[in-house]
Amino acid sequence: MNKWYNSSWYGYIDRLSVLGVKHSSIHGLDGRPWAESAGFTVSSEEALALIRIFTNSKEIEANDIVVLSNERYGGLKKQDDKMLLFKTKDQLPGIAYKTKQVLIIGVCEQEIQAGTLYNAVSQMGGHFDECGY
Numbered sequence: 001m002n003k004w005y006n007s008s009w010y011g012y013i014d015r016l017s018v019l020g021v022k023h024s025s026i027h028g029l030d031g032r033p034w035a036e037s038a039g040f041t042v043s044s045e046e047a048l049a050l051i052r053i054f055t056n057s058k059e060i061e062a063n064d065i066v067v068l069s070n071e072r073y074g075g076l077k078k079q080d081d082k083m084l085l086f087k088t089k090d091q092l093p094g095i096a097y098k099t100k101q102v103l104i105i106g107v108c109e110q111e112i113q114a115g116t117l118y119n120a121v122s123q124m125g126g127h128f129d130e131c132g133y
Contacts, residue, residue, distance in 0.1 A: 009035035012124060016106060019120040023069070024106040027051075029098075040069045040107070047103055054083065054098045068094070068105060081129075082122065093117060097125030101133045 009026055013035045016024045023040035027033050029051055031044035046068050053060065053076065060076045066085065067073070073094055075086040083096045087107065093114040094107035106121040108114060 013037050016120055020112045020116050021106040021120050022109045027103040029101060029103060042068050042105060050096055051103055095121045097121050099125055099128045099133050102128050
């Protein structure tokens with residue numbers, strides 16, 4: 001059985017949590033939330049702002065900021081279907097991964113390494129890509 005298979009969208013949030021990603025959310029490309037971890041509520045407007053950055057062909061400016069769950073993130077670096085970001089308050093890293101139908105967002109807390117966060121969200125995004133999402 002595929003390690004990423006879950007019967008609900010919240011199962012994917014739980015899987016990220018097991019891998020050490022404390023705060024995560026999954027949104028449709030219309031911005032609507034499909035699932036989110038407790039204490040991490042990304043509004044539809046916040047998700048759409050991030051999706052627009054993915055779909056916009058212009059380069060990201062050094063001072064571009066996005067807001068996720070009422071926290072400001074900057075230092076945006078877009079790499080194809082992934083975007084790295086850093087919380088402006090304490091420079092904790094985050095990642096967003098966009099597939100054909102889904103936006104996955106994960107952000108770090110002190111106890112998780114950025115590489116662990118990047119790998120977990122990227123693997124889940126790859127799974128969604130393989131499934132046509």
